[in-house]
Amino acid sequence: MNIQEANQYLTPNYARFPLTLVKGQGARLWDDAGKSYLDFVAGIAVNTLGHAHPAMVKTITEQASTMLHCSNLYFNPQQNELAKKLTELSGLSKAFFCNSGAEANEAAIKLARKFFYDQGKNKHHIITATQSFHGRTMQTIAATGQDKVKEGFAPLPAGFKHVPLNDITALASAINDDTAAIMLEPLQGEGGVNLANIEYLEAVRALCDKQNILLIFDEIQTGIGRCGSMFAFEKAGVKPDILTLAKGLGGGVPIGAMLATDNVATSLSAGSHGTTFGGNPMSCAVALTVLDVIAKDDLLANVETRSEQLKAGLQKLVNTYDIFDEVKGDGLLLGLSANINVAPIVNQCLENGLLILMAGPKVLRFLPALNISESEIEEGLQILNKSIEGLNL
Numbered sequence: 128m129n130i131q132e133a134n135q136y137l138t139p140n141y142a143r144f145p146l147t148l149v150k151g152q153g154a155r156l157w158d159d160a161g162k163s164y165l166d167f168v169a170g171i172a173v174n175t176l177g178h179a180h181p182a183m184v185k186t187i188t189e190q191a192s193t194m195l196h197c198s199n200l201y202f203n204p205q206q207n208e209l210a211k212k213l214t215e216l217s218g219l220s221k222a223f224f225c226n227s228g229a230e231a232n233e234a235a236i237k238l239a240r241k242f243f244y245d246q247g248k249n250k251h252h253i254i255t256a257t258q259s260f261h262g263r264t265m266q267t268i269a270a271t272g273q274d275k276v277k278e279g280f281a282p283l284p285a286g287f288k289h290v291p292l293n294d295i296t297a298l299a300s301a302i303n304d305d306t307a308a309i310m311l312e313p314l315q316g317e318g319g320v321n322l323a324n325i326e327y328l329e330a331v332r333a334l335c336d337k338q339n340i341l342l343i344f345d346e347i348q349t350g351i352g353r354c355g356s357m358f359a360f361e362k363a364g365v366k367p368d369i370l371t372l373a374k375g376l377g378g379g380v381p382i383g384a385m386l387a388t389d390n391v392a393t394s395l396s397a398g399s400h401g402t403t404f405g406g407n408p409m410s411c412a413v414a415l416t417v418l419d420v421i422a423k424d425d426l427l428a429n430v431e432t433r434s435e436q437l438k439a440g441l442q443k444l445v446n447t448y449d450i451f452d453e454v455k456g457d458g459l460l461l462g463l464s465a466n467i468n469v470a471p472i473v474n475q476c477l478e479n480g481l482l483i484l485m486a487g488p489k490v491l492r493f494l495p496a497l498n499i500s501e502s503e504i505e506e507g508l509q510i511l512n513k514s515i516e517g518l519n520l
């Protein structure tokens with residue numbers, strides 16, 4: 128079926144590239160005409176280990192022939208193990224599993240409100256950052272600090288406020304007796320690759336402690352090694368009360384997770400929340416494999432080295448072209464900001480066999496797999512350079 132025919136059957140909610148992908152191997156993807164692409168998108172920070180990683184193939188094959196699903200009416204060993212592993216890695220105490228990022232944030236929002244409800248307190252407001260992105264469900268578009276995701280969907284759920292990132296004064300004055308939680312991405316992905324300062328995060332933590340407010344970190348894009356530590360919050364040394372994960376956790380298999388401290392998690396009492404598919408043996412087994420390979424292959428170290436290499440290459444572009452302003456981000460969640468619309472660069476790269484994405488109209492975003500090699504980064508930079516030269520910008 129060609130793209131025109133496909134559009135007869137699909138809702139038009141995605142502005143897709145005119146490209147049909149059929150196969151992947153490592154850092155490479157192939158389209159239906161056999162053309163290959165170097166993948167610096169990784170399914171939007173999802174394909175942590177690249178495509179068709181043998182350890183994942185083995186786990187999926189074995190788990191498929193053992194048990195795919197049994198529901199949360201019962202325990203399953205893979206969910207138990209993954210909960211243990213993620214709580215050990217994060218220093219939080221309890222894990223709830225779902226199937227996507229938005230669902231993980233829904234759980235976090237519900238838990239924050241229920242936590243104060245259980246204490247008889249009327250604290251239900253959540254403060255998030257402008258330019259944040261928290262998902263596409265009704266609650267999570269209300270949480271998102273970007274108007275474009277909300278248009279046409281009123282009435283939105285109430286109880287959300289947005290303040291500029293890295294502005295502690297604005298945050299402090301937005302807090303009142305109703306404030307239940309502050310929800311932040313330590314590094315904003317969709318909103319333009321904007322890093323939260325360490326001093327800001329420290330000050331936010333202190334405010335939360337002082338005013339009895341929960342701190343939620345949305346690490347759906349930054350978590351699972353993407354920024355060079357298992358979780359981005361480790362680099363800041365600021366621990367949240369609730370942490371949400373999804374994208375990179377399953378390496379391509381849909382899974383989301385919400386982790387919380389013991390005290391807070393108590394409020395997610397029996398019957399208060401749930402999902403049919405969440406924590407199924409298949410997705411949990413694959414997530415365990417992803418975490419295993421990250422540790423065995425020392426991928427956090429690779430993220431840091433490849434990040435330096437990619438940053439250096441992008442910095443050269445900033446030095447060479449007036450259209451580029453700065454290199455942003457951390458680890459392998461990097462942005463190159465420009466003073467023009469960068470869509471033509473993305474299209475030219477695609478033409479030349481490199482997949483990259485944007486974070487807003489003026490930022491190029493690079494999210495290769497955590498096991499990307501030195502030569503693949505080099506090759507990506509070469510294609511990027513060639514694409515920009517060809518455009519005569």
Ligand SMILES: *Cc1c(COP(=O)(O)O)cnc(C)c1O
Nearest residue numbers: 227228229260261262316347348
């Ligand atoms: C992608 C993303 C989400 C939403 O995840 P979905 O799986 O698409 O629901 C939420 N928060 C952040 C920071 C994200 O990057």
